[in-house]
Amino acid sequence: MAEVFAEDRQTSSAVLDDRKIEELSSGRERGAGIRVVVGETTGFAHTADLTEAGLLAAAEAASAVAREGGGGVRTIALHGDGRARPAATVLPAGVPKAAKLELLVRADEAARSAGDAVTQVSAGYGDSRRRILVASSEGRLAEDDQVRTRFNVSCVATGDTGLQTGYESVARTEGFEVFERVDVEDVARTAARRALSKLSARPAPSGELPVVLAGGSGGILFHEACGHGLEADHIVKDASVYVGQIGELVASPLVTLVDDGTVGGEWGAFAVDDEGRPGARNVLIENGVLTDYLWDWLRARKEGRASSGNGRRQSYQHLPMVRMTNTFLLAGEEDPDELVAQTPSGVYVAKLGGGQVNTTTGDFVFGTTEAYLIENGRITEPLRDANLIGNGPEVLRRIDAVANDFDMTPGTCGKDGQSVPVGCGQATLRITGVTIGGTAA
């Protein structure tokens, strides 16, 4: 199999920090990655030289590892679905630079007016337009035009107990129209509130406790606890706790987990993946039973099946691999307030930070950036940031309640040195016991 992946990416970004717009930045990158797969071996080369000579040189380098295949020229009929149209309605290149920067100034003012203890504010705006074309010797020809926009605010609050931080972000696979719905001042106030609330926070507890995750606090729990472990590259190498578990009960019956690259506007959405396959909705766990893994072309071919539309890459300079898109737990039926009221004691996590997993052991961590104690069924005192640690299959079995307030959050997923945008989602849910890594005994 031989494949050409061509990419043209334009980005612009700006940071406001310490009351000043530091600089507006623009970037442009175009090139092609050429992949040649013979047997179990993949050869890859990339070039920024998109002339015929440049592409041929890269193709030569990529095929060098698989020389025994012999030379020759073959003409291949390519079948495409027509030119891609961006889903965005307001392309970033058509938006005046001043309009982008004005958002930053408004966010700065809103965050600083949230309280005198807000001592530092940083706000970031970024957009990108990524046009890709994939053509393969299997006859595949596909194009996509992906426009993404993000906005984030981080605040420092200063008090008697030292410094605390708060962060909030919005990131969508949309153009500038996202700001017709999203109020950047709300984003800023949320970040400020998180920093301010932690000034009076006490150290997080240490040990195993019931944990309630707020709806949309960061479905990163599922991203780490099982999402990575369901990626077929880990499965085929026997490097996941979920190997051989298809058809088995791997989670509480309340868990139905979906990965869906087609959810309009979400951060991990696209029309076609970076191997030219259409994005798809894949049910991974249904009522607690493992139904499927996530597949790219290479690993699917090994199993004689089709890719699930999860072949992604950071840029033309990278080989594609199995990646999540938008990964979420379907909502349940309980009322979120009721769910908290029925929890005598524990920790309420309003916002999660990042996480990390060892797919082989299933052990994973995720950090809190806004959390509170639950005492007698009520949310009480704020807690300082801490990591939570658990084992994927164990934690999934301990989910004993799922509410109806579903929401999604954007994130950046790193794997093997490549970063891609992903979405995560879940409703308010309770885990009967997770280890909380605080400093309070």
Added chain:
Amino acid sequence: MSDLPSLAEAVAARAEPGELVEVYVARGQDTEVRAFEGDVESLSSATSSGVGIRVLVEKDGGGRLGFAWAGSLDEDVVAETLAEARDNAAYATFDPDVTFARPDGVAPADLDLWDADLASVPTDRKVTMAIDLERQVRHADSRIRQVSSADYGDELVEVALASSTGIRAFTRRTAAFLSVSAIAGEGADSQTGTGFSAGRGLGDLDPDRAADDSVTRAVRMLGATKAPSGRSTVVFDPRVVSTLLSVMSAAMSGEAVVKGRSFFAGRLGEQVAAPEVTLVDDPTDPRAFAAATFDAEGLATRRNVLVAHGMLGQFLYDTVSARRAGTRSTASAVRGGFAGTPGVGCRALVLEPGQLDQPGILAAVGEGLYVQSITGVHSGVSVVSGDFSVGAEGLLIRGGHLAQPVREITVASTLQRMLQSIQFIGADLEWLPGVAAGQTLAVGDMQISGS
């Protein structure tokens, strides 16, 4: 000689009256081989190049800054990039402290960071190294169940920097590395271990060390259980210490300090760590993996003593943060390639070694926890608040020796308290890939969360 310096100078010379132009051009060539089951799983090789241009429209000693970058060195693209950076400058807020570095008379260290042989090593030999490494690990121990990755990688990078303020810097460096991840298994239990070796060329690589590390670390974790919660002395593995130092160094950034984002702000001259602690960032030390002759603004690198005998001595600065703080750059500008702008960072952090090696430290500690790897550093360590909480796996220390393995635990404290609670700094200093060296380190009174 590379064509990059003249290219950078030519673009910098296009600065118009009233503006400053700084041009960063880079070219890299890299090879990556991954082996699996005795064969090549993937082989990538490529060259890439690009340019990053900053334009400063000057006014009253400060100005407005714009930036643009492109993944190409084509003449037209470079010209467009300059025009775009110039256009962007009009939109920044006027900042009285913004300026570019100017030559400061410090001579660059004489460092040889280029292994000329690396460019001529045939690909076959690199492939063989990856395949041999995979085979060696697979057969090292009957409990090794899988080698999930065995990689060889190298890069050759050339960077030229020129500015209309007189900066002229050219650096080139090579790097080669081996890394391997092993999975050990017994019954239903699987555990992982990674090993690596890195240097400037093939001759620096030690496949046996990489293989042994991955096997030992995976096998000794078999049978791991959760440790009980409680307070304990924690002994960190040299690799973990390297990670901790590089994360903590963000608090030493003069930019973070001057903007009120570091728990070290306002503490210069105070005793912030145990008296045994002397911490230096010295990019002129050729043993450091990220040693460099110039910083990312083109100033000659220099040795900076951050903490001396526990006392906070100085912070790290680039040109702009130094100006904000009323001091001089410590030549600590770093950037993530041509698409990034300069920021403050360390390159070669090292703790002054103590007297004891690892067995000596374990014996002295007696009872505690040995941490071989940590997770969740980015979500669990804040250099603003100092809060520290990370996932950990390792071995209990019993009677001064490593004992049963433990996993799925966290260790927590605050960075402020950890620095004061350092009990032993190892003599076993290792230069590791990344921006910090490592050695065994014992920290008292940490909170373990487990069962």
